[in-house]
Amino acid sequence: MAIPNRYKFSKGNVILDLKPLCIRIADQLGIEPLDIKFEDLTDDSRLYIKENYVAISRKYENDYEECAKCIAHEYRHVFQIFYVCLFKNNRLKRLEKELQGVVNSSNMKNNGSNYTSQEIELDAFAFTKYYLETYESIPVINRMSGYDEIIDKYLYVNHTIM
């Protein structure tokens, strides 16, 4: 899938480009890179699976690291949809149900607990942290206290599917 726009950012003297980042993340997951569009969103990012693109909030238009987090997170949801069979059988039914009725940050409870406690969300946040810290040198600290410890445990148990 073509990514028509090259969104470039400068960080010091380094020009950072979202297009090769999209390709690297997609390669890691074994999926096709989806297009990126900036839109007015109430949440950080959204996956439009049928329309084949990831929408990122305009507030991150000039923020490479936040864009990287959005792309890793939403691409992981694409991976989950295509590779749900990779997950352990006892988790499959629950995951399929969650994928059908995805709770996003626009309909979550105020504290976000019902949003991030879902296994698919935990998996997407865990992949984002693992991938960006390991391969892109982008530190990922979650705003919700205690969540990074849960992610570390999840990564320890599930490192083979990252």
Ligand SMILES: [Zn+2]
């Ligand atoms: Zn998500």
